[in-house]
Amino acid sequence: MSYRSRTAALLTAAATLLVAVVALTARSEPAAAHGAAMVPGSRTFLCWKDGLTPSGEIQPNNPACSAAVAQSGANSLYNWFSVLRSDADGRTVGFIPDGQLCSGGNPGFLGYDLARTDWPLTHLTAGRTMEFRYSNWAHHPGTFSFYITKDSWSPTRPLAWSDLEEQPFLTVTNPPQRGAVGTNDGHYYFTGTLPADKSGRHLIYSRWVRSDSPENFFGCSDVTFDGGNGEVTGVGPGGTIPPPTTPPPNPTTPPPHGGDCMAVYQVINSWPDGFQGEIMIMNHTTATWTEWTASWTWPSGQSIAQLWNGTHTSSGTSVTVTNAPYNGAVDPGGTTTFGFLASTTGTNALPTVTCTGH
Incomplete structure (x- = not known):
C-alpha cells in the first residue's frame, strides 16, 4: 500500500558561491x-x-x-x-x-x-x-x-x-x-x-x-x-x-494521522545560472517503508545536472526520483534526504513535490 501527500516547496537559503558537494549516505532520522x-x-x-x-x-x-x-x-x-x-x-x-x-x-x-x-x-x-x-x-x-x-x-x-x-x-x-x-x-x-x-x-x-x-x-x-x-x-x-482577520467559517476536520508522505523542497545555494537543491522525505505513517518515490514538474525551465542519494529520470519538465539502494528504508516518523545540482535560465520558481512510500 502506498501513502501520498501533497507537499509544499520551501525556500531555505540563497548564496552567491557554488559550494563543493559530497554525496553522503542518507539515513532515517526523526522527522x-x-x-x-x-x-x-x-x-x-x-x-x-x-x-x-x-x-x-x-x-x-x-x-x-x-x-x-x-x-x-x-x-x-x-x-x-x-x-x-x-x-x-x-x-x-x-x-x-x-x-x-x-x-x-x-x-x-x-x-x-x-x-x-x-x-x-x-x-x-x-x-x-x-x-x-x-x-x-x-x-x-x-x-x-x-x-x-x-x-x-x-x-x-x-x-x-x-x-x-x-x-x-x-x-x-x-x-x-x-x-x-x-x-x-x-x-x-x-x-x-x-x-x-x-x-x-x-x-x-x-x-x-x-x-x-x-x-x-x-x-x-x-x-x-x-x-x-x-x-x-x-x-x-x-x-x-494589522490585527488578523477571521476568515469565513470553513473548518476542516484533521485527517486521520498516518498514511501520508511529506516532502520538503529546499534551495541550499544559488548562483546566476544554477542552484543546489535538497528534498527531505518524511514518513508520517506507522509502517516502515522499504522504498519511496518523489515527483515534481519544473515550473520555470530548470534542469537537473547531478543528483545524489537517489536515482532520477526526467521527461521534459517532469522529474521522478526513487531511492538509492541504501536509503529506501524509512522508519515511522523518520526522514531521508537527497540532493542535486540544477541549471536555470530564468526565475528559479519553486516546484510542488509529491511523494509516495511503501
Whole structure:
C-alpha cells in the first residue's frame, strides 16, 4: 500500500558561491519541521515575516531578529516552524535548561533565547477571548498548552521555568484546521480567553506535545496587555502588522494521522545560472517503508545536472526520483534526504513535490 501527500516547496537559503558537494549516505532520522504559534506570533514566525523580501531571501529589519539570525543563521527563519525536540516526550523542567525555553534547547534556535526588549510585539487585551492560530505545516495529533509569565518576569533576563505561571491558561487537544498542510498560511485554530489579571509586557509560552510521538514543539510569543486587538509592532520596514482577520467559517476536520508522505523542497545555494537543491522525505505513517518515490514538474525551465542519494529520470519538465539502494528504508516518523545540482535560465520558481512510500 502506498501513502501520498501533497507537499509544499520551501525556500531555505540563497548564496552567491557554488559550494563543493559530497554525496553522503542518507539515513532515517526523526522527522522535523511541523509548526509554531502564528497568533500570537512566536519569535521565529514574526521574525520570518519581518525579514521576508520579494526575492525570497531573509533580511531582518527588527534588531532582535537580526541578532537572532546572527547567532543562529538564516535557516532558523526559513525553518521558522522547526523549534522542536524529537526526544522531549512531554518533559519540561529538568529537560530543557533555564534560559533556553524559547529555543526548546534546540541548538539551531538558541538566538531566539536572547533577553531583549525589542522583539516583535503583539498587542492584546487582558481577559479578552480571541482566536489562537498554530501552524499545521505537518499534521499530527496532540495537545497545545499556553502559559503566561508571572508579574515578576522581566524581558531583560532569559526565560526560566520559574518565570511561568504554574498552570497553562489554555489547553486544547486535536483542534480543527484551516488551509492546506505544508503551507505558510495553513493553521490549527481554537478560541481561548487571555488571563484577566495581566498588564504590560509578558511572554506567552507555547508547547505542542504530540500524542503519537515523543516529538514536542516550543515557542515564545512576546506580548503586551495594553488594550490592543492583536496588532503586531516591530515587524517589517513599516514596523506594524494589522490585527488578523477571521476568515469565513470553513473548518476542516484533521485527517486521520498516518498514511501520508511529506516532502520538503529546499534551495541550499544559488548562483546566476544554477542552484543546489535538497528534498527531505518524511514518513508520517506507522509502517516502515522499504522504498519511496518523489515527483515534481519544473515550473520555470530548470534542469537537473547531478543528483545524489537517489536515482532520477526526467521527461521534459517532469522529474521522478526513487531511492538509492541504501536509503529506501524509512522508519515511522523518520526522514531521508537527497540532493542535486540544477541549471536555470530564468526565475528559479519553486516546484510542488509529491511523494509516495511503501
